[in-house]
Amino acid sequence: MTVERRVVTREQLAGVARAALGGGRRLVGVSRLRGGSKKGVYRLAFDDDSTAIAYLWEEAENFWPGAPGAAAEDHTDPFSHASGLDLFEAASRRLDALGIRTPRIRLADRSGRHYPADLAVVEDVPGENLEALLRRDPQRAEAALERLAQALGVLHRHTAAGYGKVALVDNGGVSQGRSCEQVVLDRALDDLAEAASRDARMARAGDRLEAVVRALAAAVRPRTEYGLIHGELGPDHVLLDRHGDPVLIDIEGLMYFDVEWEHVFLRIRFGEHYRWLDAAGLDGRRLDFYTLAMRLSLVAGPLRLLDGDFPDRVFMGEIAEYNLRQALDFLPADGR
Incomplete structure (x- = not known):
């Protein structure tokens, strides 16, 4: 099934x-940018050749089935849908205080006077993202990876005694x-059950995978301090400025x-380039447990998106299939 995403017009x-x-320039074009399963992302083009980004x-821009509503706004759940202007502004303030670059906010509006939804307009950072540079010129990307590692060090060393969303x-x-x-154990078991309800292979392996999940979780020792993490930092979520x-x-x-949790995602998304982002002092038992939990999340999440009208269905199906095989690899060889 091919689904077309909605289009927001220049007039809107x-x-x-x-x-x-301000009124000193005229909006001449609006184009949707790739990605965005929870919000619409549009480039605004003006008659003086300047641009900006609108969120x-x-x-209508949220492709997660069942996401809208009160349950999606329960920010006491660390893994509730990370979407909304409140979360965006709180994250922007915290990152700015740490000196970590994000697009500068030009407008944040909840009033509905300009558009019938919460929105933000931010600077349009020129140039390509890190994912594109890694494909085009991996050697040139090494400087950007080194700077990203430095930024992540600042981020992860900023700690709090409690865990959860910055807001x-x-x-x-x-x-x-x-x-x-x-929290990760509860989510992993939910993801396993959800994936098993949608895929026969996960259903057949469900009990054995649950046993592995519980065993890995039981090996993790308590902790009382938590670092600041992006939560979904792939190379496509890193732009490079001038x-x-x-x-x-x-x-x-x-x-x-x-x-x-961040490092497991970084390892998955950056692949061979993760060596630039690796850090000392990580807990190996947590890494093992969180890796399986992340794999289960990357099966259940994409399959859930495919229940709705998400447009890039082949790509999302490939994510689910790859991570399903990776999750099954956690089973003992004689139990697969």
Whole structure:
């Protein structure tokens, strides 16, 4: 099934553009950017050749089945959908305070005067993202990877005594659960059950995979301090500015958590280039447990998206299939 994403027109965003950048320039074009399963991302082009980016948080732009509504806004769940202007602004403030570059906000609006949804207009960082540079010129990308590693060091060394979304913890809130590992265990078991309901191979291996998940979780020792993590930092979420410095985007998932969770995702997404981002002092038992939990999440999540009208269906199916095989590899050889 091929699904076309909705299109937001120039006329619909003309008032947004004036509010963000004033009336001295005219909006001449609006184009949707690739990606974005929870919000719409559009490039605004002006008659003086300048550009900006608009983020739109509205139900029609959210492709996660069942995501809209009160349950999606429960920020006490560290893994609830990381979407919304509140999370975006809190993450932007925290990263700016740490000196970590993100696109500068030109307008943040909840009033509905300019558009019938929460929105933000931010600077358009020129140039390519790190994923494109790694494909085109891996050797040239090494400087960007080194700078990204430095930024991640600053991020991960910023700690808190509680875990959860920055918008919650920075305002004295408390997250659900007893610990990061318990939150991950609960989520992994839910992801396993959800994946098993959609794929016969996962259903056949469900009991054995659950036993492995529980055994890996039981080996993790308690922790009382948590680092700041992006939460979904692939190379496509790193833009490079004119100086080659990394600019982090899709920051709504910023939270205090075990940094091992971030490193598992970095290892998966950066592949051979992860060696630039590796860090000393990581807990091997957490890495093992979180790797399987992440694989299960990357099966259940894409399969859930395919229940809805997400447009890039082949790509999402490939993600689910690859991670399904990786999850099954955690089973003992004689139990596969």
